[in-house]
Amino acid sequence: AITDALPQGTVELEFEGALRPTDLAEFVGQTRVVNQLTLLLKAAEISQRTPDHILFAGPPGLGKTTLAMIVAKESGRALRLSSGPAISHAGDLAALLSSLVPGEVLFIDEIHRMAKSAEEMLYLAMEDYRVDIMVGKGVGATSIPLELPPFTLVGATTRTGLLANPLRDRFGFTGHLEFYSNEELTTVLSRSAALLGLDLPEQALDEIAGRSRGTPRIANRLLRRVRDYLIVNPQTDSLSAVNAALALYDVDARGLDRLDRAVLAALLDRFNGGPVGLSSLAVSIGEDAETLEAVVEPFLIREGFMIRSPRGRMATAAAWDHLGRAPMKTQAT
Ligand code: ADP
Numbered sequence: 001a002i003t004d005a006l007p008q009g010t011v012e013l014e015f016e017g018a019l020r021p022t023d024l025a026e027f028v029g030q031t032r033v034v035n036q037l038t039l040l041l042k043a044a045e046i047s048q049r050t051p052d053h054i055l056f057a058g059p060p061g062l063g064k065t066t067l068a069m070i071v072a073k074e075s076g077r078a079l080r081l082s083s084g085p086a087i088s089h090a091g092d093l094a095a096l097l098s099s100l101v102p103g104e105v106l107f108i109d110e111i112h113r114m115a116k117s118a119e120e121m122l123y124l125a126m127e128d129y130r131v132d133i134m135v136g137k138g139v140g141a142t143s144i145p146l147e148l149p150p151f152t153l154v155g156a157t158t159r160t161g162l163l164a165n166p167l168r169d170r171f172g173f174t175g176h177l178e179f180y181s182n183e184e185l186t187t188v189l190s191r192s193a194a195l196l197g198l199d200l201p202e203q204a205l206d207e208i209a210g211r212s213r214g215t216p217r218i219a220n221r222l223l224r225r226v227r228d229y230l231i232v233n234p235q236t237d238s239l240s241a242v243n244a245a246l247a248l249y250d251v252d253a254r255g256l257d258r259l260d261r262a263v264l265a266a267l268l269d270r271f272n273g274g275p276v277g278l279s280s281l282a283v284s285i286g287e288d289a290e291t292l293e294a295v296v297e298p299f300l301i302r303e304g305f306m307i308r309s310p311r312g313r314m315a316t317a318a319a320w321d322h323l324g325r326a327p328m329k330t331q332a333t
Helices: 012-020 031-046 064-074 092-099 116-128 164-171 182-195 202-209 218-231 236-247 258-269 279-284 287-304 319-321
Strands: 056-058 080-081 105-109 128-137 142-147 153-159 173-176 306-309 312-315
Touching: 012 218, 031 056, 031 064, 031 105, 056 064, 064 080, 064 105, 064 153, 092 116, 092 128, 116 128, 116 153, 116 164, 182 202, 182 218, 202 218, 202 236, 218 236, 258 279, 258 287, 258 312, 258 319, 279 287, 279 312, 287 306
Parallel strands: 056 153, 056 173, 080 105, 105 153
Antiparallel strands: 128 142, 306 312
């Protein structure tokens, strides 16, 4: 029987939070970023200063939110969570900033999606711990300066290129998160499996890791589906359970999901392997270009299924091969 170490009645969504490492020692991989971060936090601690503003960049699910939480915890500071889309005008940001307690860590996920007016307010806040609040309209409008307590902004974005230069320049440190190796994902999975009360052999964990697109969030999600499968089919051996569960959820042997395959199929079938612009590709499968660029493309490029050329996206020979199609003309390799 599967008995998890998590409290009874934990709802499925809370699992993601429950599996989150809470300190740097538990955080797997990303050695470079972790070392850089450790130095920054240590120096701030020794000199008793509020740590510099930090930006984390990388595809979804690689640990940006987790690291923000770790920054707060390791430096013994309170944490406030917000996101770019939730800040739709300057007033939202002013309210958020003016309610911070001294030294607080403010995390803004998807910071590139914040309203322009808020972004401009943020420049001053990051630099001088001050905002100018506009009151009134037209000729009678005046700005009232408001002092802010010192705080550390931790921003997350899928690509630093999405940020306006003045904003990017105001971060004291940018940590670029990389996709995880299969070995690292196996470590993540074995910790998660223990928390979920699952006893899986190394081989089963390896198999899940290999299909997780280099992403801990996906690894943990697939693990939960394998767990479901074993709850419903307790007699199944674990490797068969892994294969059956992943097949059921459309994750193929190379870790490509439905959307990845839809993108590749469109690239091959409709554009004969490209080159094609990202937005045309997005429209052809009814997805938005941002998702394609942030989520799908980095993985397909890393796995050698797609390349970015000056003329657009192109499929590689591996893509034709993986989808079992014969190329109709010479394509990139
Ligand atoms: P992001 O903010 O980049 O989208 P998250 O920080 O929310 O990603 O991470 C998603 C999930 O993946 C977390 O719940 C956590 O369980 C897991 N995770 C991410 N990075 C790591 C890591 N380095 N070690 C262990 N688990 C991780």
